[in-house]
Amino acid sequence: MKTVGVTANCEKPDAAAALRRTAAAARRLGLTLATCDHTAKYLPRAAQVRPAIFPRRIEALLALGGDGTMLRAMRLLNGADVPLLGVNLGSLGFLTSVAEEQLEAAMEALAEGQVRESRRTVAEARVHRGARAYGPYRALNDVVIGWGESSRVVTLRLRIDDQEVGQYVCDGLIVSTPTGSTGHSLSGGGPIVAPEAPVFVINPICPHTLSHRPLVVPDSSRLEIEVERSTKRQLFVIDGQDHHQILQGDRVEIERAATPVRLLHLPDYSYFSLLRQKLHLRGSAV
Numbered sequence: 001m002k003t004v005g006v007t008a009n010c011e012k013p014d015a016a017a018a019l020r021r022t023a024a025a026a027r028r029l030g031l032t033l034a035t036c037d038h039t040a041k042y043l044p045r046a047a048q049v050r051p052a053i054f055p056r057r058i059e060a061l062l063a064l065g066g067d068g069t070m071l072r073a074m075r076l077l078n079g080a081d082v083p084l085l086g087v088n089l090g091s092l093g094f095l096t097s098v099a100e101e102q103l104e105a106a107m108e109a110l111a112e113g114q115v116r117e118s119r120r121t122v123a124e125a126r127v128h129r130g131a132r133a134y135g136p137y138r139a140l141n142d143v144v145i146g147w148g149e150s151s152r153v154v155t156l157r158l159r160i161d162d163q164e165v166g167q168y169v170c171d172g173l174i175v176s177t178p179t180g181s182t183g184h185s186l187s188g189g190g191p192i193v194a195p196e197a198p199v200f201v202i203n204p205i206c207p208h209t210l211s212h213r214p215l216v217v218p219d220s221s222r223l224e225i226e227v228e229r230s231t232k233r234q235l236f237v238i239d240g241q242d243h244h245q246i247l248q249g250d251r252v253e254i255e256r257a258a259t260p261v262r263l264l265h266l267p268d269y270s271y272f273s274l275l276r277q278k279l280h281l282r283g284s285a286v
Contacts, residue, residue: 012065069096071241085115118195119260121260125253137238145227147235153170162224170205176202182275202214202215
């Protein structure tokens with residue numbers, strides 16, 4: 001591996017120092033760095049590439065920041081088959097598995113090909129409004145329909161592979177990938193799903209019946225959510241970052257994207273160790 005793209009959340013207090021360390025390690029390892037955004041301000045010797053061709057010019061993408069930075073980095077790749085390595089400059093960080101103090105070790109592992117790869121399912125959503133379709137929108141974590149201009153409930157109809165599942169009178173629905181199961185879905189009572197499991201989690205937000213529970217389905221399924229009854233404009237949110245409005249009568253179709261996201265980790269990475277660290281997950285006391 002010779003050419004590594006770099007993007008960073010430059011508002012993080014440690015970002016400038018971390019990027020200087022990145023540049024020093026790249027010189028020592030014989031790596032070429034490339035940027036396509038504001039990160040170039042702190043990497044003046046890096047090649048500056050237009051965003052449209054950025055994924056074609058790099059062999060891996062290094063993201064320095066938090067999980068939001070990783071989600072933005074995924075959008076920079078725009079579905080390209082380029083692996084992504086995250087360095088955590090924040091506190092929580094489920095996607096950024098490399099600690100800040102491991103930055104140089106991570107770059108050495110990249111240069112030597114001594115990294116582990118985890119392929120993560122991406123959800124691809126389209127919004128159908130009459131004869132028009134909008135999208136596709138790619139989500140590594142989740143697609144959320146709900147909230148909007150008031151606290152009134154809405155009625156959403158769910159179909160899976162053209163089979164009727166039922167109506168949800170609720171505040172909204174979360175469709176989560178396994179990667180996103182520790183995010184919004186978990187806070188809404190959903191299960192923790194191993195990140196490489198081939199499933200989607202469908203989780204109603206505050207349903208107005210006790211019979212509705214999170215539903216786990218194969219990620220080969222095609223999901224269709226119709227806004228059957230609503231007196232307000234609702235939000236349609238991709239990974240908590242891209243916000244759009246949907247209306248009564250709109251249909252949202254969600255499928256597994258053709259290209260997964262390839263997350264890179266150091267050789268000693270353990271997802272369950274991460275759960276214990278970040279969520280204080282424990283078994284029964286003995």
